[in-house]
Amino acid sequence: xxxxxxxxxxxxxxxxxxxxxxxxxxxxxxxxxxxxxxxxxxxxxxxxxxxxxxxxxxxxxxxxxxxxxxxxxxxxxxxxxxxxxxxxxxxxxxxxxxx
Ligand SMILES: [Zn+2]
Numbered sequence: 001x002x003x004x005x006x007x008x009x010x011x012x013x014x015x016x017x018x019x020x021x022x023x024x025x026x027x028x029x030x031x032x033x034x035x036x037x038x039x040x041x042x043x044x045x046x047x048x049x050x051x052x053x054x055x056x057x058x059x060x061x062x063x064x065x066x067x068x069x070x071x072x073x074x075x076x077x078x079x080x081x082x083x084x085x086x087x088x089x090x091x092x093x094x095x096x097x098x099x
Contacts, residue, residue, distance in 0.1 A: 001025065006032050006074075006081035008048070030081040043070055043078075051078065 001012040002025060009029035016024050022035045047068055054064040061079075065072040 002036050004029060004032055004081070005034050005043070006030055006077045007085060008045075030084040032077070032081065043074060048078070051075065055079070
């Protein structure tokens with residue numbers, strides 16, 4: 001299975017096909033659905049580490065995207081994906097009974 005384009009998790013499963021017949025995958029780690037794009041730019045580990053460092057600075061997302069030469073969309077997804085990996089601190093609120 002390919003690794004997730006966002007969080008690089010290897011924990012991916014086949015998840016049907018898109019209309020063009022391409023295999024679609026689902027990341028079990030962050031829930032992202034993706035299709036393998038050989039033409040898509042792969043964000044390598046070095047770039048991810050650079051982004052990680054830039055995220056610690058008080059830079060705008062657009063600034064980080066420009067500095068690391070990634071798309072803002074990828075960056076947004078990456079940040080969301082990272083957040084999904086971090087163990088949740090807050091307790092999930094219990095659903096009210098009777099609703
Ligand atoms: Zn993922």
